[in-house]
Amino acid sequence: MSELNVSVVAVDRSVWVGPAKSIVAKTPEGEIGILPGHEPVLSLLVNGVVRIEPTEGAKVAIAVHGGFVAMDSDNVRILAETAELSSDIDVDRAQKALEKARAAGEDSPEALAAVHRAETRLKAAATATAAGMHS
Amino acid sequence: MGAQLRVYRRRIKSVQSTKKITKAMELIASSRFVKAQQRVEASLPYTQELLRAISAAASHGNSKGAFVSEVENRKRAAVILITSDRGLAGAYSSAIIKEGEGLNALLKEEGVTPEHYLVGRKSVGYYKFRERKIANSWTGFTDQPTYEDAKRIATAVIEAFNTPTAEGGVDEIHLVYTHFVNMAVQEVRVRRILPVEILEVSKAEASEKLDTKVFPLYDFEPSPEAVLEALIPRYVENMIYTALLLAAASEHAARRRAMKSASDNAEELIRTLARQANQARQAEITQEISEIVGGADALASA
Numbered sequence: 001m002s003e004l005n006v007s008v009v010a011v012d013r014s015v016w017v018g019p020a021k022s023i024v025a026k027t028p029e030g031e032i033g034i035l036p037g038h039e040p041v042l043s044l045l046v047n048g049v050v051r052i053e054p055t056e057g058a059k060v061a062i063a064v065h066g067g068f069v070a071m072d073s074d075n076v077r078i079l080a081e082t083a084e085l086s087s088d089i090d091v092d093r094a095q096k097a098l099e100k101a102r103a104a105g106e107d108s109p110e111a112l113a114a115v116h117r118a119e120t121r122l123k124a125a126a127t128a129t130a131a132g133m134h135s
Numbered sequence: 136m137g138a139q140l141r142v143y144r145r146r147i148k149s150v151q152s153t154k155k156i157t158k159a160m161e162l163i164a165s166s167r168f169v170k171a172q173q174r175v176e177a178s179l180p181y182t183q184e185l186l187r188a189i190s191a192a193a194s195h196g197n198s199k200g201a202f203v204s205e206v207e208n209r210k211r212a213a214v215i216l217i218t219s220d221r222g223l224a225g226a227y228s229s230a231i232i233k234e235g236e237g238l239n240a241l242l243k244e245e246g247v248t249p250e251h252y253l254v255g256r257k258s259v260g261y262y263k264f265r266e267r268k269i270a271n272s273w274t275g276f277t278d279q280p281t282y283e284d285a286k287r288i289a290t291a292v293i294e295a296f297n298t299p300t301a302e303g304g305v306d307e308i309h310l311v312y313t314h315f316v317n318m319a320v321q322e323v324r325v326r327r328i329l330p331v332e333i334l335e336v337s338k339a340e341a342s343e344k345l346d347t348k349v350f351p352l353y354d355f356e357p358s359p360e361a362v363l364e365a366l367i368p369r370y371v372e373n374m375i376y377t378a379l380l381l382a383a384a385s386e387h388a389a390r391r392r393a394m395k396s397a398s399d400n401a402e403e404l405i406r407t408l409a410r411q412a413n414q415a416r417q418a419e420i421t422q423e424i425s426e427i428v429g430g431a432d433a434l435a436s437a
């Protein structure tokens with residue numbers, strides 16, 4: 001069976017690279033699922049969680065901010081300003097960051113962005129725990 | 136001990152302590168340089184993919200947005216200078232400032248008013264001393280720039296770009312930075328960020344350059360125009376980020392080189408001074424001996 005070659009790249013580093021069976025990501029038009037043999041697609045991503053099912057091993061959840069996905073001939077590239085693996089996310093710290101961001105107020109776009117970032121991070125961590133990806 | 140000898144010894148000591156400092160700075164610059172270079176390399180995959188996606192979206196979409204089309208009557212242009220926060224890096228910052236002056240003169244010749252966007256304390260100091268108007272400036276991160284820094288700069292210049300010219304906006308954005316070629320060679324480069332320069336190249340050339348064949352027929356979501364519209368600000372951010380990283384690597388390389396030649400010069404100076412001190416000491420000894428001999432001679436003949 002064919003598989004997807006996935007690379008998730010943040011501005012300053014490569015976050016996750018490997019073969020995968022499927023990917024679920026969120027675009028401005030709704031969720032998009034990508035399987036091997038999908039038509040070429042180039043789409044923006046809204047801030048949210050990208051779920052990857054690797055060919056081997058447990059599922060991966062990645063919190064993605066300001067990104068887009070490009071896919072052609074089973075090569076999937078997800079590019080983002082910041083991308084964090086759920087396993088790298090410290091839930092306590094993310095929770096604290098969220099509280100701090102909320103306390104700072106949500107009037108400026110920057111503060112709002114900070115709140116969104118913290119929320120997405122927590123969501124990615126929650127997705128991972130729910131799926132039992134790692135203990 | 137003679138007065139002359141004492142002066143020499145004192146100077147040797149002072150040069151030695153200076154050499155210690157320059158040597159330490161050289162070592163620090165070397166280790167920071169390695170880190171800076173690693174960060175440049177780590178940012179490459181994103182840059183490549185972003186350029187690919189933009190080329191795909193641009194070649195697909197028919198409409199050319201404001202980011203691409205050139206303005207007929209250019210009034211103002213933003214000039215971003217990337218210099219360092221600290222000195223002791225040889226001609227690193229002054230080379231950028233000089234190139235910036237050249238660009239300013241060129242723009243003025245074409246009837247375009249340059250607006251100054253400055254990065255790094257050195258350029259800010261230079262412009263403030265000459266009491267020139269600074270549109271915006273950022274300092275404090277030039278040796279270790281982050282993406283957030285690049286984003287702040289990009290947001291400011293994009294906002295100026297999106298403001299109509301009549302209301303004080305700019306029609307062009309230029310970037311002056313130091314490109315890192317290798318350890319020995321860094322060159323000052325001037326690039327226009329916006330409007331994006333469209334290169335007319337043949338397909339063979341393009342595939343050679345971008346390492347891609349003809350782009351597949353992407354399904355753009357929401358639309359090619361929207362994708363391009365969203366990607367261009369990223370492109371500007373990324374371009375500034377890359378320039379900041381390359382400039383940081385160049386800064387460390389320039390500082391390392393400057394400090395190395397300073398250490399070498401100090402060593403040379405110590406050697407010369409040591410020789411002169413030895414000579415002074417020997418002269419002193421000779422003099423004392425001749426005084427003793429002369430004294431004994433005078434006693435014997437009396």
